[in-house]
Amino acid sequence: MFIYSLRASTLKFFAVVCVALVTVITLIAFVPAYGEDSKYVSKNMDIDYTGVKTNEDRIEFLAQFGWEVKPDAVESAEVTIPSEFDKIFTGYNEIQKRQGLDLSDYRKKKVMRYTYEVTNYQGADGVVYANMLVYRNRVIGGDVCSADVSGFIHGFEK
Numbered sequence: 001m002f003i004y005s006l007r008a009s010t011l012k013f014f015a016v017v018c019v020a021l022v023t024v025i026t027l028i029a030f031v032p033a034y035g036e037d038s039k040y041v042s043k044n045m046d047i048d049y050t051g052v053k054t055n056e057d058r059i060e061f062l063a064q065f066g067w068e069v070k071p072d073a074v075e076s077a078e079v080t081i082p083s084e085f086d087k088i089f090t091g092y093n094e095i096q097k098r099q100g101l102d103l104s105d106y107r108k109k110k111v112m113r114y115t116y117e118v119t120n121y122q123g124a125d126g127v128v129y130a131n132m133l134v135y136r137n138r139v140i141g142g143d144v145c146s147a148d149v150s151g152f153i154h155g156f157e158k
Contacts, residue, residue: 047156049101049139052132058114061139062130065156069116069130079113079133081106096141099155103133103141111135118144126151 047064051057055073062069081103082089093103112134121128126148133141145153 051137052134052139053137058116058132058134061132062116062118062156066120066158067118067130067144067156068120069118073114074117074129075113075115077113078110080110081108081133083108092143093141095143095153095155099157101139101141106135106140109135111140124148124152130156 048061052061055071058073059069059071084107085093085104089103096103114132114134116130116132118128118130121144124146126146128144128146130144131142132139142156143153144156145151
């Protein structure tokens with residue numbers, strides 16, 4: 001005959017282990033994953049968004065995505081990220097979030113916008129531009145878009 005008894009401290013120990021296990025399982029199930037399938041992270045994790053000081057740095061940044069641009073910026077302007085995002089700017093920020101960036105952290109900040117003409121965009125009629133938003137030598141946002149009225153706009157990735 002074999003008799004086994006449990007003390008109250010042993011029961012408490014198993015209760016704590018069970019609660020911890022349930023907590024871990026819940027976190028795994030409900031916390032979003034940040035990997036290749038995440039809609040807010042760039043698919044190419046080798047992209048460097050920092051150290052963008054000169055015109056050559058900006059051209060090299062765009063080359064990371066496979067874009068070839070004319071050597072001089074079409075436009076460079078200082079712009080202010082609005083404190084409140086309207087419907088259009090919210091949509092633009094969604095494009096940024098899909099490529100792992102977010103303009104929400106830069107509200108009311110003055111940033112530089114550089115616009116380059118893309119020379120190797122396949123399948124587009126007309127002029128295609130690459131816009132970059134740079135704050136303190138770091139790319140914080142941008143897009144590739146068509147200058148055509150019925151054109152397109154998307155993130156840096158092809």
